[in-house]
Amino acid sequence: MPVHAIAKEAALNAAKDGDAEKLRTWAAQLEAGGVLYFPQTPVPIPIADLGVLLGQKQKHSSLHKNIAYKPNRDELTGVDAKSSPAEAVEQLHAIMRRYSKSVENFLGEFLAPYQRRWVLDYASYRPIEEQGRDLSTRKRNDLLHTDAFPTRPTKGWRILRFFHNIHPTRTRDWVTGDAFPKVVGNFTPGKLALPRPDGALAKAGKGLASATGLGGLVPQWKRTPYDEFMMQLHNAMKEDSEFQGVCTKEYFQFAPGSSWMVYTETVPHAVLAGQYALEQTFLVDPAAMVEPELAPVRVLEKLAGARLA
Template sequence: MTDVISLSIASWDQPCSAAEQEYALRALEWGSVLLFPQLRFSIQDGESRLLSPTIAGEGKNVSLDPSSGTSRGSDADEAELRLLRSMMQRFATSSKTLLHNLLPRYEAGLQQARTSFRPVEIAGRSTSWRKDDTRLHVDSFPSSPTQGKRILRVFTNVNPHGQSRTWRLGESFEGAARRYLPSLPSPIWGTSHVLNLLGVTKSRRSPYDHFMLQLHDRMKADLAYQPEVAQSVHDFHSGSTWIVFSDQVSHAAMTGQYALEQTFHLPIDYMLDSSQAPLRILERLLGREMT
């Protein structure tokens, strides 16, 4: 099962020793969650009014493109939107600084993707089984192929009422892949080109993306697997932060409200041990290249 490893970093710009950097790097790449119990993201004056599920309108998240400053998912008035974008941009910058100090090996390759604010309670949320994050899964997104790049995510719990964010963590990526790969269909020739041409995907869906999406869906759809696979429950308390390769770690978010999340993509050439990347594991198990 996935380990959760605590580190004593307490500020977003805290320098890290070479030993801390190597320890964090190896733990992440081998499928652990890095937890920073004392790393709080402070809500500034005026921002507390953003801690309401209504800020997300009819959806569950608000997203921000940190490179352009544009946001989606909120129908708040312009004054609140400016405040919301400012808070999320500050988190995007803080996350990047944290990774700069903790994981300098990745810096040249890291690609900062969207930032999200998650103000809606997870438990009891009505959604389709495919979008149900309370089911164990590894991350893969239908419209956003990665062609093998890693999905590295930074989460922080900003719940003002002290509520934890509860996750289940399951078996290793290779364990899940070995379980489901024999029954997963291969991609149909030409499909990736058509999907990209029609705008269904933002870029070409590689064989890797195909199998990762199939694995994501099969894990979520298997109602016998969900309760029976070896797993553990972890509470990430308010005021804590955690980092995870979410394409590798089997996870399910069970309860919690008010979190910020920053996604990064990383080409596997920048990893210390690229043999641990899902791309390389799938290639080894299937006996062929996947990009």
């Protein structure tokens, strides 16, 4: 995947001046599977906030990979409130709230072509060293995968993630893989069946689950055919050792104090090493895209010959 390095000053000036042509070009590069990289982050974090974040010591746990902030509920999770002073938890809560808002404000201008046609999803803080973590295959971050949320189906909306390496001295090491259409071709039709529209029985079952409030109990009842396929693809990529061994890989080291963003449902990616990273996720309406036909839901619908979300 191409990495497009953008100077902080260029990004801020283009957003401030409303340079529509430049902003559309960057959005198109992002949508096509590029990684937009800011060697110096355009979203600076107050020094006092950095001090608090770098002081967090999460245990290696399979339960919580990170500390999560949920803007729609103004809720912080992943912190052991029982062993942490209430004041410290509230301080961390406020820091994550500020970070989430600052990223949204920046992207509201930098991705002006989208006109904020997105849903602000979770922000997270990842204080754990990524290299050598003991996790089950499907939860491992160091295996190439495209993103899908098991319990939060996107219904075709794109998963945009903005990352920030706040480690004072170490890079955050990533690897990316082939473009989305090629990855899909590697797994279909031999390993995965192409998605198909829900049949009458499946639609009736989902309708009943929604009407009775039982839809949240079984993740599959909440998923569209698109979401179900993307979940299967995520798992199949991680579990296929042959694919992991022979697929194309490009390696990147994101510098301390840098930021980058990428559509992670499109770009196969893995994190090999690094500690102390912040991230904000957006779910973006594919109809808001500069190049809407590049959205995975459109790619899959073209292959399937039917609407999937």
